[in-house]
Structure formats: structure tokens, C-alpha cells
Amino acid sequence: MDTGRRQYAHARAQLPPETLSKLYHRDRLTLRQIAGQVGVSRQTVSRLLADYEISTIPATQRTKIHVDRDWLYQEYVTNRRALPDLARQLGMSTPNLARWATKYEIPMRPRGGPSHSSALAAAASAEAVPPILRTAAAAQGGRDRLARAEAASTFPTLTEAARALGTSQATLTSQFLRLERETGGALFERAERNRPMKLTTHGRRVIAAVRQLNPSD
Known part of the structure; x- marks a missing residue:
């Protein structure tokens, strides 16, 4: 079985229709966030939506991700987690999360820090x-x-x-x-x-x- 099929089979097992619908429509997680939680690609989750006939949310109606300052400080500064890891958890790009850190005046570690x-x-x-x-x-x-x-x-x-x-x-x-x-x-x-x-x-x-x-x- 190739990588794409393995990802799809894994996603179907982890995300039955009811679970995927709740995460996407009720909890308003993005496809990237859902994909990050189960360890597959965004495209795989998008394919599941289509196969389950779950309606997609237009980009204009999608709530923007808000990053909580206390959470970011706790995870990045106190717990020394890497910014790319946090970005994957939130379903956003590393540069975007770095902008949130800058906005909150959270000091950035040099790349390759002591995590x-x-x-x-x-x-x-x-x-x-x-x-x-x-x-x-x-x-x-x-x-x-x-x-x-x-x-x-x-x-x-x-x-x-x-x-x-x-x-x-x-x-x-x-x-x-x-x-x-x-x-x-x-x-x-x-x-x-x-x-x-x-x-x-x-x-x-x-x-x-x-x-x-x-x-x-």
C-alpha cells in the first residue's frame, strides 16, 4: 500500500464522519489543524470531507485562528517547545506564529535552541x-x-x-x-x-x- 493510501486508511479510522463533522463544523478546527492531530496531510482530510459529503466552510466564513498569549508563553518560553511544533499543533505556518510572538513581545530563541x-x-x-x-x-x-x-x-x-x-x-x-x-x-x-x-x-x-x-x- 502506498503512502497516500496508508494516510487515507489511517484518517478514516481516526476520523469517522461524526467525529470529522464535529471537529470541522462544531469546533471550527481548520483542515490543517485536524490533519495535524491525526498525522496526515491536509489534502487527505479534504478528501475525507468530500467522501463523507460533509459541506465545506467558505474561507470568508472561517474564523481566524487566535493565539492565546499565556498559552504561547507557557509552551514556547516555559516548556521550551519549538515554534514549528506549536505551529503544527495550531494548524498555521511557523512565520505566522512568529508574528504572534512578536505582537505579544515574547522573545524569540535562536534556531536550534536548547529544547x-x-x-x-x-x-x-x-x-x-x-x-x-x-x-x-x-x-x-x-x-x-x-x-x-x-x-x-x-x-x-x-x-x-x-x-x-x-x-x-x-x-x-x-x-x-x-x-x-x-x-x-x-x-x-x-x-x-x-x-x-x-x-x-x-x-x-x-x-x-x-x-x-x-x-x-
């Missing part, structure tokens, strides 16, 4: 965490994502959680999709009519492990 040592330190500290969290905790920024998932679990909707955490719904969705890949299962059942968002069985295990890792005083 590798930060990654090694994160990996080492992950050995002390529960196995279900180990992959997530080893990733740069992983502990912050886990903390946000624990905090979000107390809210009835992702929109309210994002508002309370001072970030956008798209950013929170992107982070939770990554956590789901890192922990091996869906974390939340999304809010529907007359039913609040709630944790899945897997999500309850993850959040219990997070609370075990960071017990309340």
Missing part, C-alpha cells in the same frame, strides 16, 4: 508518574495539558472550560486530542442537548491518575 535538553528532563521525570500518564507526561508541555484536562473535567461544556481557563475552545480541543493519542483513548463525551460534557471510563482513569500525581493539600 532537546528540556525534552530529556521531561522524559526523565515521567518515570515517576502512573503508567497511563507516562507518554503524556514525557512530552514537552504534557503536564500542563494534563492539568488542563483535570480542570476542564469539572465544567459542563468545553466552551465554558476554555473560557474559565483563559484559552480558546480550538486550543483546548487540540490539546485534548493530543492527550487522547498519548493516553490511548477518548477522555470526554462531548456535551449534547440537555446533557453536559462528561468523562469517559478511560477519562476517569486518566483524571484519577492526574489527581494521584498532584494530590490536593
Whole structure:
């Protein structure tokens, strides 16, 4: 099977019609953001939309990506993540994200900065965490994502959680999709009519492990 077919098969497995429609229409993620979350090309996701007969959103109606300053500072400065990695997560180009950093007066690191040592330190500290969290905790920024998932679990909707955490719904969705890949299962059942968002069985295990890792005083 060639690369294109493998990507398409992988995308179909990760993005059934209902999931893709929710991410694209309800959560307003771009095709590039969705593609980045499942590790395929934007063209593959576009092909899925067509095959599922999901209507596309005209560019004039697409909400522009807003980058939260606190999130960018935390991930880029505190967690020492590389700008291209962050740009891929947000579904935008590296130069575009660099312009956001400049706008927020966040100092830019020289290319090839010391992100590798930060990654090694994160990996080492992950050995002390529960196995279900180990992959997530080893990733740069992983502990912050886990903390946000624990905090979000107390809210009835992702929109309210994002508002309370001072970030956008798209950013929170992107982070939770990554956590789901890192922990091996869906974390939340999304809010529907007359039913609040709630944790899945897997999500309850993850959040219990997070609370075990960071017990309340």
C-alpha cells in the first residue's frame, strides 16, 4: 500500500464522519489543524470531507485562528517547545506564529535552541508518574495539558472550560486530542442537548491518575 493510501486508511479510522463533522463544523478546527492531530496531510482530510459529503466552510466564513498569549508563553518560553511544533499543533505556518510572538513581545530563541535538553528532563521525570500518564507526561508541555484536562473535567461544556481557563475552545480541543493519542483513548463525551460534557471510563482513569500525581493539600 502506498503512502497516500496508508494516510487515507489511517484518517478514516481516526476520523469517522461524526467525529470529522464535529471537529470541522462544531469546533471550527481548520483542515490543517485536524490533519495535524491525526498525522496526515491536509489534502487527505479534504478528501475525507468530500467522501463523507460533509459541506465545506467558505474561507470568508472561517474564523481566524487566535493565539492565546499565556498559552504561547507557557509552551514556547516555559516548556521550551519549538515554534514549528506549536505551529503544527495550531494548524498555521511557523512565520505566522512568529508574528504572534512578536505582537505579544515574547522573545524569540535562536534556531536550534536548547529544547532537546528540556525534552530529556521531561522524559526523565515521567518515570515517576502512573503508567497511563507516562507518554503524556514525557512530552514537552504534557503536564500542563494534563492539568488542563483535570480542570476542564469539572465544567459542563468545553466552551465554558476554555473560557474559565483563559484559552480558546480550538486550543483546548487540540490539546485534548493530543492527550487522547498519548493516553490511548477518548477522555470526554462531548456535551449534547440537555446533557453536559462528561468523562469517559478511560477519562476517569486518566483524571484519577492526574489527581494521584498532584494530590490536593
